[in-house]
Amino acid sequence: MKNSVFKAIMFLLMAGSLAIVGGCKKARPSADLYGSDNLYGDPLMGDIPLIDPVGLPAEGNRELFSPVYFAYDSSQVNLEEADKCEKVAQYLKRGKGNGVIVEGHADERGSREYNLALGERRALAVRDYLISLGVDPATIQTKSYGEEMPADMGHDEAAWRKNRRSVFAIY
Amino acid sequence: MMKKLTLLLGICLVVSSAQPQRVIDVAKKGEGKIAINLGSYRAWNDATSRTFMSVLKADLNRSGYFKVTASGGQISVAGTFKTENSMQADVQVYNVATRARLLGKTYKGAGNSASTLAHKVADEILYAVTGKKGMASGKIALVGNRTGSKELYVCDMDGNNLKQVTSDRSIVVGPCWAPDGKAVTYTSYKRGYPNVFMTGRSKPLSDLGGLNASGTISPDGRSMAVILSKNGNPELYIKNLRTGLLTRMTRTRNGNEASPCWSPDGNHIAYVSDTSGRPQIYIIARNGGRPVRLTSSGTENVSPDWGKNGLIAFCSRIGGRYRIAIANPTAKSMRVLETEWADYEDPSWAPDGRHIVCSRTTKHRSSIYLLDTLKDSPVALISGSGDWFSPACSP
Numbered sequence: 001m002k003n004s005v006f007k008a009i010m011f012l013l014m015a016g017s018l019a020i021v022g023g024c025k026k027a028r029p030s031a032d033l034y035g036s037d038n039l040y041g042d043p044l045m046g047d048i049p050l051i052d053p054v055g056l057p058a059e060g061n062r063e064l065f066s067p068v069y070f071a072y073d074s075s076q077v078n079l080e081e082a083d084k085c086e087k088v089a090q091y092l093k094r095g096k097g098n099g100v101i102v103e104g105h106a107d108e109r110g111s112r113e114y115n116l117a118l119g120e121r122r123a124l125a126v127r128d129y130l131i132s133l134g135v136d137p138a139t140i141q142t143k144s145y146g147e148e149m150p151a152d153m154g155h156d157e158a159a160w161r162k163n164r165r166s167v168f169a170i171y
Numbered sequence: 172m173m174k175k176l177t178l179l180l181g182i183c184l185v186v187s188s189a190q191p192q193r194v195i196d197v198a199k200k201g202e203g204k205i206a207i208n209l210g211s212y213r214a215w216n217d218a219t220s221r222t223f224m225s226v227l228k229a230d231l232n233r234s235g236y237f238k239v240t241a242s243g244g245q246i247s248v249a250g251t252f253k254t255e256n257s258m259q260a261d262v263q264v265y266n267v268a269t270r271a272r273l274l275g276k277t278y279k280g281a282g283n284s285a286s287t288l289a290h291k292v293a294d295e296i297l298y299a300v301t302g303k304k305g306m307a308s309g310k311i312a313l314v315g316n317r318t319g320s321k322e323l324y325v326c327d328m329d330g331n332n333l334k335q336v337t338s339d340r341s342i343v344v345g346p347c348w349a350p351d352g353k354a355v356t357y358t359s360y361k362r363g364y365p366n367v368f369m370t371g372r373s374k375p376l377s378d379l380g381g382l383n384a385s386g387t388i389s390p391d392g393r394s395m396a397v398i399l400s401k402n403g404n405p406e407l408y409i410k411n412l413r414t415g416l417l418t419r420m421t422r423t424r425n426g427n428e429a430s431p432c433w434s435p436d437g438n439h440i441a442y443v444s445d446t447s448g449r450p451q452i453y454i455i456a457r458n459g460g461r462p463v464r465l466t467s468s469g470t471e472n473v474s475p476d477w478g479k480n481g482l483i484a485f486c487s488r489i490g491g492r493y494r495i496a497i498a499n500p501t502a503k504s505m506r507v508l509e510t511e512w513a514d515y516e517d518p519s520w521a522p523d524g525r526h527i528v529c530s531r532t533t534k535h536r537s538s539i540y541l542l543d544t545l546k547d548s549p550v551a552l553i554s555g556s557g558d559w560f561s562p563a564c565s566p
Contacts, residue, residue, distance in 0.1 A: 049402050050380030058363020073449070111473040111486060111516060112561060113345045113385050114443055114450050116358070116365065117398060117405040117427035120382040124403060142381050142400065143364055148321065148342045155535050 048128075048137050056141060060101050060169030064091070067151075067165040068126055073110070075121035077129050085126055088168050089133035099139035101169040102126045106147045107160035119144035126166040205300065207237045208244035208267075214252040222285040223252050223260070229329060230293030230307040233550065235525055235543050237297070246273075246300055257281060258288055264299050274299035286332065306523035310565040312336075312346040312355045313539060317557030323357055323370070328521065328528075328564070330539065330552030336370060337361075345430075345561055349388045352565040356386040356395070367397060377410065385430055388412075389437045389457075396420075396431035396440050407431055407442055409457070420455055421462070432477045441465065441475040441483055441500075452485055454500060465498055468505070472496070478520035479566070484527050486516045495529055495542060508542055510549060515540070519564045528552065530560040 065088050068081045077085065091097060104123030106115035123142035131137050152159035209228065214220040231237040237246075245268065250261040257279060264274035274295060280288035287308075294305030309328040314321050318335075323343045326333040337343055339361040346357040355370045366375040367386035377383040381400035388395050395410045399417070407420040407428040421428050426446035433440055434454075441454050444462070450471045453462040466472035469487040476484045487496040487507060493514040498505045508515075513533040521528055521541070531540040531549070538554030539562050553559050 047403055050400065052380050053364050054378070073445075110450070110471065111430065111443070113398075114427065114429040114445075114473050116344060116382060116384045117400075117429040120400045120405050121427055124381075124400060124405075128403075141364075144382050144384075144400075145342070145360075146344065148344065 048131060050142060051138055053141050056099070057101070057171040058143075060099075060171035062103075062167050062169045064170050065168040067167045068122075069161065070122055070164040070166070072107075072160075072164065073118070075104075075118065075125045077125050082129065085129045086133060088170075089130050089135050091170070092130070092135050092139060093133075097170040099141070099171055100130070101141045101143055101171065102130075103167040103169055104142065104144040105149060105151070105163055105165050105167070107163040108147045108150065108155070109160065110147070112146055112148070116144050116146035119146045122164070122166045204238040205236055205246055206240045206244035207231055207246040207248065207296075207300075208240050208242070209248050210241060211247055211249040212252070212262075213250070215254065217254060219254045219258065219285045220252055223258070223289045226286045226289035226329070227293055230290060230305075231296065233329065233541070234293065234297050234305055234307065234523070235545060235547055236301055236303070248296065254285075258285060260288060260292055262292055262296070264296055286327065290327065290329075303525075304523055306521040306526055306564075309522040310348075310352070311519075311528055311539070311552070311562050312348060312357075312565070313553070313559055313562040314343050314346065315557055315559045323355065324559075325355070326553065328541075328552075333553065345385055346563045347385075347387050347432075348563055348565045350390050350392055350566055355563070356388060358384045358386070367395075376412070387431050387433060389433050390435065391437055396433065396442075398428055398431070405429070407440070407455070409440075418459075420459060430474055432475050432483075434477050435479045435481065439477075441477050443473050443475065452483070452498075465500060465503075466505070469496075474517050476519050478524055480520070480524035482520075484518040484520055486518060486529075493532075495527060497544060508544065510542070515542070517561050518542075519562055521564050522566060528562045528564050530562060 066084050068084050102123040104119035106118045123144055127140045127142055130140055150163045152162040214224050228239045231239050247265045247267050249263045253259045260278045262276055265272055278288055278292055290307040293307040297305040306328050310325055312325050315324050320340045321342045323336040323346055324333055325336055341359055341361040344358040346355045348355055357368055358365050359368050365382055365384055367377040367383045368375050376386055377397050379399055379401040382405055384398045386395050386397045393412055395412055397408050397410055398405050399408050404424055405427045409418045409420060423444060423446045426444050429443040431440050431442040438457050439454050441452055443450050444453050450473050452465045452472050452475050454465055455462040469489050471488045472485055474486040483498045483500055485496055486493050493516045494507050494510060495515045495518045496505055496507045513531050516530050518527045518529045525544055527542045527544060529540055530537050537558040537560045539552045539559045541550045541552050
């Protein structure tokens, strides 16, 4: 319990630093941040362009870090999942890897094309969090697999929960 | 807003007035099928001739307008089918009551394409009798996983003549025909990341950082609607295919965009956005401006396909299952097709503007079905041998 309160505070601090990072361009209302009480959607920083992946690896080691799991139809990085991102951020900031491909996935419900976009948003949400933790944006690529690569082939909530994820592929 | 509605109304009026009145009126509800008799048509008994006759009969029955009969009938088809050097079908179509000749033509085809020729003849007979465009000569692009990877396939509208198009051992998502019906755009991971490709071209149509998906060529062939996340969030863009210039259409930091499709005149795009909290269908003018929300009922509405008939077919989640619905963007009306307990998804208008091809999933197996928006029961086109999904009909 105490731990989760600590995490919540840390999370808000991260969100705050994110506002400062993002604030270089222009001031943004707080509703655009993680942890805000925004009713719909999960706002992303949304203005740090992705680099062109040409010449960069398309595969990485997926075994080093645990995936980040998401709620149904959500791309919000939950507090309980945030420390997974923090471990990856520390790893990359220590120069242990050249970069990471964040692979976003959705469960099988919903249209395939919508799930491609949803998976991408899950990958981007993790990317944004890594950036807020000080990881160089140029070392993070995103790749959405939508519902095309389930971790669990089952068709129930237990399987779907494992499939709504962002996987870290380190290269 | 008013202006937009008037524009949409314009589309529908043009489409409906383009149908000339023919000899026999077809009831709007699809009732009272026209009895058509092929008894006077002469064909030999070799395999090619038998294929021609059986495909022709099946096409006429599947069209929804005809019922092939062995005796009597309102329409009589006479003529001969010959297979000496190449195939040749002489076809005369008569209105039995008035003795008026509605069609008298000779069709020729290469040696091995009896079914292709039969599809052509079926569409010509339908047009001669009803003045309506048929679907028999159309093609379906679809995705299948029977090889263990998701590859692109193409088949005829009756589900036969299935051919594997890609062999990339990767993942193909969301095929869509170019407006000339000669190429298919699709998303593939064959280069590692999701990029938009077109059949017949090795270079991707879009390979920017992040997501490149749902590439859909405009009716004039000059632009492509596409979902890109290069600026940090999945958004709808239009790419000028000649200059490569990108126009960003949406700015929804709180949401995803997906599944764009063009209106028949190319002036509007219908697409999916979840900025309201759940995926719903919106329409935006090609020149930008404020999107108008089309759907409100159902917990989610996805996969729009804007037919040449002016109607938008889409997939609606109602009572826990996916069903096919049709919206009239002018009248702002919507109706849901009657289907039995299964999930029907990914609708695509057939070239006749009457039928819809879609995927049907039951017990976690997916196959391709043909739905009649007027009356007939659903028909399985492709099932078994793996899963089949994301069908797209040629124009």
